[in-house]
Structures are given as structure tokens and as C-alpha cells.
Amino acid sequence: MSKAKHKTSPVSIPKSPTGIQGFDEITMGGLPTGRPTLVCGGAGCGKTLFGLEFLVRGATQFDEPGVFMSFEETNEELIMNVASLGFDLNDLIDNKKIALDHVHIERSEIEETGEYDLEALFIRLGYAIDSIGAKRVVLDTIESLFAGLPNQLILRAELRRLFRWLKVKGVTAIITGERGDETLTRQGLEEYVSDCVIMLDHRVTEQTSTRRLRVVKFRGSTHGTNEYPFLIDESGFSVLPVTSLGLEHIVSSERISSGIKALDEMLEGKGYYRGSTILVSGTAGIGKTSTAAHFAEAACKRGERVLYFCFEESPNQLMRNMLSIGIKLEPWVKKGLLRFQATRPTFYGLEMHLAVTHKYVNEFKPDIVILDPINTFDVADKEFEVRTLLMRIVDFLKVNQITALFTSLTSSACNTESSDVGISSLIDTWLLLRDIELNGERNRGMYVLKSRGMANSNQIREFVLTNRGVELRDVYIGASGVLTGSARIAQEAHENSEVLTRKHEIEFKKREIARKRREVEAKVATMLADFGSEEAEAVKIIADEQEMIARLEQDKKEMAKSRKAKVGDIVTNNI
Amino acid sequence: MMEEKNASIKSPPADFDQTISKWPKDKYVLRLYVTGTTSRSILALTNLKKICSQYLEGRYELEVIDLFQHPALAKDEQIIAAPTLIKKLPLPFRRIIGDMSNKEKVLMGLDLKELKNIKDSR
Structure with missing residues (x-):
């Protein structure tokens, strides 16, 4: 951003920052330095305030003293009006940072008797500028001259000269103008002030009012072209340049x-x-x-x-x-x-x-x-x-x-x-x-x-x-x-009970198996016991039988002994 | 500052109200503000002098002030156009601007001629 600015600065015209919140962003630096700017708009849209803030901020923030030449409000009124915004004009006037000059024209007092010029106004303005070394000038609302001086031809020629004179003087000027029916200003001032034109607007839609600002033209410079809403509150003017921001913001992954x-x-x-x-x-x-x-x-x-x-x-x-x-x-x-x-x-x-x-x-x-x-x-x-x-x-x-x-x-x-x-x-x-x-x-x-x-x-x-x-x-x-709410709870209960039943069943089965096992084991035990006794009996019988055989043998031997027979033959035959 | 005092006028007394009431109705206090010695300034002065000598001979006081030399006066006297002739007295206060070449208008501004008379004279 700063790099780009640096690059374009030799090409683009020098600008004086206004110090007005947001405005300098829209105009990419402020108003054209040393040139007049036309600020136009309907009644009560904040033209005077815009001008005043430009001067006050210039004097306080940028060390550029300013002259405010008012064709409508008296000095006292102006001081009162901006005091509500926290600007102490009296202090600035005492410190020679700002000079106020109220130009009062009373139509009924004036009689035109031939050719004239506005040289006196020039002298007056020049004197004010020189007395404080002003860099900024506001003329609010110069069109009032048209009401005071009937000869429009002279007036127009003189205004043209005035704006040229302002340029020669090298002051950054704001000229305010009342909005006309079909033109930007009632007297067509945009014809003379063509470097920069700013339009202020105060619209009411559906019972709510909105103030808007638009840079109509800015010769030799790029600028935001939209209508920007602005605000006048206890801290002065603030313009919102937000729409000019693109999609180039930094992205966080936090x-x-x-x-x-x-x-x-x-x-x-x-x-x-x-x-x-x-x-x-x-x-x-x-x-x-x-x-x-x-x-x-x-x-x-x-x-x-x-x-x-x-x-x-x-x-x-x-x-x-x-x-x-x-x-x-x-x-x-x-x-x-x-x-x-x-x-x-x-x-x-x-x-x-x-x-x-x-x-x-x-x-x-x-x-x-x-x-x-x-x-x-x-x-x-x-x-x-x-x-x-x-x-x-x-x-x-x-x-x-x-x-x-x-x-x-x-x-x-x-x-x-x-x-x-x-x-x-x-x-x-x-x-x-x-x-x-x-x-x-x-x-x-x-x-x-x-x-x-x-x-x-x-x-x-x-x-x-x-x-x-x-x-x-x-x-x-x-x-x-x-399922939500009680349906969910019911469902939960239902599932819980099912689980419970299953658990019971498992328990039951387990117990049954155990019981069966015990039954089987008991049976096996009795059978083994039966078998044991049977076995014992059989063994006993066998033993008895063998004893019997042995005794029979003995008896035979005894018999043979007594009969004197061959012992060997008898034994082998019987067994 | 160029000063012309063709008439013998008493110095104004301290009390202004009294002055106004006592001041002869046909005595004039005029101030002409010019911006240097331009042809228009000179023309205005010449024209004005002519009118004054014709209509106000012996009963007017004219002061010519060059705004280049006294720029602060432009603000104090609420002057924007040059040349401007200010009729301080007699009341009503008037500003007559221009090179005074329109004699009828100058006379009107100085309350020396009624609108009706101008028409009649034509």
C-alpha cells in the first residue's frame, strides 16, 4: 500500500489532508493542494461544517492556518456552532491559527452606478490570508453575492478571477454552494471550480434520514466514486469509506x-x-x-x-x-x-x-x-x-x-x-x-x-x-x-430397559449352564462311585475265584500225593 | 489618504444622537474606497466630484481611501466591491458601487433625486 502510494506520488497531484475521518481515504489523500474545491449540497447538509472542520483540523493537526470567509453566518454564530463539536475557535483565533471574516451584504443599501469589480473582496481576503499566513481558505457560501449584487455579468467574471487568484495564492480552498434544481449549484459555480467537486446530500427515506457524500469529480486523481454515508456528531464529521475496501484483507488461521x-x-x-x-x-x-x-x-x-x-x-x-x-x-x-x-x-x-x-x-x-x-x-x-x-x-x-x-x-x-x-x-x-x-x-x-x-x-x-x-x-x-426432547428421553429409557432385559437373560443363562454343569458333574460322580463299587466287587470275585482255583489245585495235589499220581499232567489240563 | 474638504463643517460633537438631530439634513459625509489609481478609480472620483459640485456644493465632506494601503478597512467597513462610495450621513446608510457613470443612480443613492423625478427628467 505504502509502496504504491510512493510510486504514484510524483504523478498524482499533491493533496492536503482534511483530517476528516474517512474522507482522506476516499480521496486518497485529501483535497487538491493549492486549488479550490467546490462543496455543494442542499440546505442543512453540512457544507459549512465540512469547511470549518477542514480549517480547524488543518490548524490543529497539520499546522496549516486557515481563513474562513462567511457570507451567511456571523462570526459569533460560527463560534457557537462549532463549540458544540468541541472546537474552540476563539482560542485558535487568538493564536492566529484561524481568521474569521463575515461578509455582510445588504441588498437595500447597495446602489449600482456603473462598472465595478470585487477587488476590495480580494484585498480583504488577501489581507486575512497574509495576516496569519493561511494555507487554507473556506468561502461559505459565495453564492450569496448573487443576491447582493445585481450585475451578474460582473459577478461571474469576478468569481472566475477570484478562483484563479486563489490558485495563484496557492491556498487550498473550499467554496461551498447551494444545490440547484438541475445543476450542482444554484449559480453554476461548478463552471469555475472544476478541480474537485464534492456533493453532500441529506436524504429522507421512510422517515429516516441519511447523510451522504460523493466525490463528483477530482481532476488528476483517482477517488472513490460511490456515495458514502457520513455522520455529524459530537466529534465532528466522519465519512465511511468502507465500500472501497476490497477482498484483500489478511486472513488468520487462529x-x-x-x-x-x-x-x-x-x-x-x-x-x-x-x-x-x-x-x-x-x-x-x-x-x-x-x-x-x-x-x-x-x-x-x-x-x-x-x-x-x-x-x-x-x-x-x-x-x-x-x-x-x-x-x-x-x-x-x-x-x-x-x-x-x-x-x-x-x-x-x-x-x-x-x-x-x-x-x-x-x-x-x-x-x-x-x-x-x-x-x-x-x-x-x-x-x-x-x-x-x-x-x-x-x-x-x-x-x-x-x-x-x-x-x-x-x-x-x-x-x-x-x-x-x-x-x-x-x-x-x-x-x-x-x-x-x-x-x-x-x-x-x-x-x-x-x-x-x-x-x-x-x-x-x-x-x-x-x-x-x-x-x-x-x-x-x-x-x-x-428424536428430541421427551421422545429422545423415551427412546433412551426404552433402550435402557432393553439392555437391562438382555442382561437379565444372560445372567439367567449363565446360571442355568452352571446348574447343568453341576448336575452333570453330580451324575458323573455317582456313576464313578457305582463303577468303583462294582469294580471292587468284581475284583473281589476274581480274587475269590483265583483263591478257589488255587485251593482246588492244592486239593488236587493233595489228592495226587495221596494217590501217588504224576502232578504235572493234572495241572496243565485244568488251567 | 486623499482628503478633500470643500465645505466648512463643524467638528462632530461627542453625542451622536444629538448630532444626528442637530446635523443639517442636507449635510453629507461621504467616503470613497478605491483600489489604487486604476482608471476606474479615477473615473469614479471624477464623476463623483462632478456630481458633488453640482448638487452638494459647500455641504459635503468626502474622504477617499485606498484599500491597498488600508486593507484592514475593507473588513471593518464591509466592503467587497471597488469603487464603493459610502454615504455615512445623512441616514439612511448607503453603499454606492461602481464608477458613478450612471448619474441618475448616483443621485438616487445619495437621496438627491426621487425615482419619480428621474422618470420626469427623461
Whole structure:
């Protein structure tokens, strides 16, 4: 960026910074140095203030004294008017930083009697410039001369000479002009001041007013061509150059927790990307704010700064409500890490909202911004405007590496996905909260509709608000769809009982087997016992028999002995 | 500063209100502001002198001031055009701008001639 600037500086014309917030970005440096600039616009659109701020900031910030020549307001009025913006003109006048000159022309006093010129005005202005060494000049509103001096021919010739004279003097000048019917200014001043023309506008649409600024032309320089909303508040002018920002912001791969553990797990177990844009959408009362509050609390615990815009609830109401689910936000507000900014969406126009957002963000410098909810802007058929507004906010926050969380209320009647389609392309992580109606109950389900740059979970989780905050539970998916709430509990009970029965059955079987085993073993024991006794008996019989045989043998031997027979023959035959 | 005092006028008294009431109605206090000795400045002065000597002989006081030499006066006297003739007295206060070549208008500015008379004279 600085390199590019450096490169173009010898080619492009020198510029004087105005010090007006945002304006120098649009014009890429400020107003053309040493040339007159025409600032035109309708009544009450801030021309005088623009000029005055240009001078005051020039005198205080850039050490360039300035002359303010007013054709309408008196010096006292001017001093009063800018005092409300915190500028002490008297002090600057005393220090010879600013000179005021009120040119008063009373038509009834004047009689034209022939040729004349405005040399006296030149002398007057020149004297004022020289007396303080002014580098900046504002002529507010020089067209008043046309009302005071009837001879237009002379006047036009003299104005042409005046602007040339200003260029020769080398002062950076602002000439203000009232807006005409078909021309930029009533008297066609744009004919004479052609280097730079800025148009201010104050439009009212649907009862809300918005101030806008546009650089109509800037000779010899590039500039933003859009209409930029601007704001006049207690710190002066601020213009929003946000649309000029492209898609060239720095991307962080740092991850930050959503504050809900189970949700982090759904997002690869790490949470959101820093600097990403998160949308939480869902129907009424589904817990969008709770999700946001969780995120805010988690950020505060990490020591980050959170700016919370609430458009529907007052901060106190929100804190009380969050307390009921165990999220304590008040300590963080007291610590200064969390700031609430509550305004009704209808309080200002869309552009004004943007301006206000811009301003507070610049002031508070948060790490996280929450807008709750965004769709309240969508009062009438302003989808396009709302979309542009959000795009600008998103761009602005992204460039500043601020993580943004938006909540969006979708009506349950229409498809939740399509209703937010207007902004979906801007969103990095989109959490969808939807209610699941089943068995006369309404339960909450959450899923990650999309999350750029991560492998997010595809599961629908049941979203339960407990007194310890948001909890996510796995949901049962059965033949009849997703089971939540009491249906889920019933299903759980049912499954539990089934398990129990099975367990009982197993126990029973085990016992039966044991019993059978014992029976079999008992049988085996008796049989063995029977067998044993039988065996013993048999052995006994055998022994008896053998004894008998032995005795018979003995008897035979005895017999043979007594008969004197051959012993050997008898034995072998019998056995 | 060029000063011309053709008439013998008493120095103005301290009390202004009284002065106005006592000041003769036909006594004139005039100041001509010019920007250097341009042809237009000279023309204006010549024209003015002619008119004064014709209509106000002996009852006017004219001061000619060069704004280049007294630039601060332009702001103090609320002058933007040159040449500008300021009629301080008699009231009403008037600024007559231009080179005074339109005699009728000068006379009108000096309240020396009514609109009706101008028409009649034509």
C-alpha cells in the first residue's frame, strides 16, 4: 500500500489532508493542494461544517492556518456552532491559527452606478490570508453575492478571477454552494471550480434520514466514486469509506472457541476462525442470543474485547436473561472488556447504523463484534440496502481482523435457509438453529449449515438450555425422523430397559449352564462311585475265584500225593 | 489618504444622537474606497466630484481611501466591491458601487433625486 502510494506520488497531484475521518481515504489523500474545491449540497447538509472542520483540523493537526470567509453566518454564530463539536475557535483565533471574516451584504443599501469589480473582496481576503499566513481558505457560501449584487455579468467574471487568484495564492480552498434544481449549484459555480467537486446530500427515506457524500469529480486523481454515508456528531464529521475496501484483507488461521464445548467439537474441535463472520439464524426464542452470549463470555475470559450491539433488548434485560442460563456478563462490563450498545433499528437509517457501528468499533477497538439481531433492519422491502449494509460491516470488520457474530431471526413459516440467502454469501460459518416439533413438543436442534475452511460436523445436535448454559446432545434418528426432547428421553429409557432385559437373560443363562454343569458333574460322580463299587466287587470275585482255583489245585495235589499220581499232567489240563 | 474638504463643517460633537438631530439634513459625509489609481478609480472620483459640485456644493465632506494601503478597512467597513462610495450621513446608510457613470443612480443613492423625478427628467 505504502509502496504504491510512493510510486504514484510524483504523478498524482499533491493533496492536503482534511483530517476528516474517512474522507482522506476516499480521496486518497485529501483535497487538491493549492486549488479550490467546490462543496455543494442542499440546505442543512453540512457544507459549512465540512469547511470549518477542514480549517480547524488543518490548524490543529497539520499546522496549516486557515481563513474562513462567511457570507451567511456571523462570526459569533460560527463560534457557537462549532463549540458544540468541541472546537474552540476563539482560542485558535487568538493564536492566529484561524481568521474569521463575515461578509455582510445588504441588498437595500447597495446602489449600482456603473462598472465595478470585487477587488476590495480580494484585498480583504488577501489581507486575512497574509495576516496569519493561511494555507487554507473556506468561502461559505459565495453564492450569496448573487443576491447582493445585481450585475451578474460582473459577478461571474469576478468569481472566475477570484478562483484563479486563489490558485495563484496557492491556498487550498473550499467554496461551498447551494444545490440547484438541475445543476450542482444554484449559480453554476461548478463552471469555475472544476478541480474537485464534492456533493453532500441529506436524504429522507421512510422517515429516516441519511447523510451522504460523493466525490463528483477530482481532476488528476483517482477517488472513490460511490456515495458514502457520513455522520455529524459530537466529534465532528466522519465519512465511511468502507465500500472501497476490497477482498484483500489478511486472513488468520487462529481458532477461537465458541464458548460451547460441543459446538467447538462440531467445528473440528477448535471453534471459529478469528476474523471470520458467523451467522446464527433461527426462529424466535431458539437461543440465538444465548449462543452469542456464550461466545462473548468465552472471549472475555480470554481477555478479549467484545462490542455487543443489541437491537431488541436493553443491556440490563439481556444480562438478566443470560444469568438464568448461567452466563455472567456483568463482571465483564464492569471490567471494561464487554460493551453493550443498544439502539432501536428504527432510530436511524441504515447508513447511519453503519456509521454508528463504524464509529463505535473505531472507538472501542474490539476483538469481537456481535450484532443481535441483524434482520430487524429489514423493516420494509429494503433487502438490497440491508445486504449492502451488512456487506460493508463485514468488510470493515474483516479488514480489522474482528470476528463478527450476527444473529438473524427467521420466521418459522418460510424456509430458514432461503430467507437468509441474501447474506449467506458473506458468512463464513453459519449455524442454524431450528425447532423440531414432534409428539406435541417443540425442541431445539442445531447444525452447522456451512463453515468455510474446515471439516465441520454434519450432525444435527439437540440444543438444550440448562442453568449451566447451552448444551448440545446427540440426537436419535429413527424411522420417524430426529428424536428430541421427551421422545429422545423415551427412546433412551426404552433402550435402557432393553439392555437391562438382555442382561437379565444372560445372567439367567449363565446360571442355568452352571446348574447343568453341576448336575452333570453330580451324575458323573455317582456313576464313578457305582463303577468303583462294582469294580471292587468284581475284583473281589476274581480274587475269590483265583483263591478257589488255587485251593482246588492244592486239593488236587493233595489228592495226587495221596494217590501217588504224576502232578504235572493234572495241572496243565485244568488251567 | 486623499482628503478633500470643500465645505466648512463643524467638528462632530461627542453625542451622536444629538448630532444626528442637530446635523443639517442636507449635510453629507461621504467616503470613497478605491483600489489604487486604476482608471476606474479615477473615473469614479471624477464623476463623483462632478456630481458633488453640482448638487452638494459647500455641504459635503468626502474622504477617499485606498484599500491597498488600508486593507484592514475593507473588513471593518464591509466592503467587497471597488469603487464603493459610502454615504455615512445623512441616514439612511448607503453603499454606492461602481464608477458613478450612471448619474441618475448616483443621485438616487445619495437621496438627491426621487425615482419619480428621474422618470420626469427623461
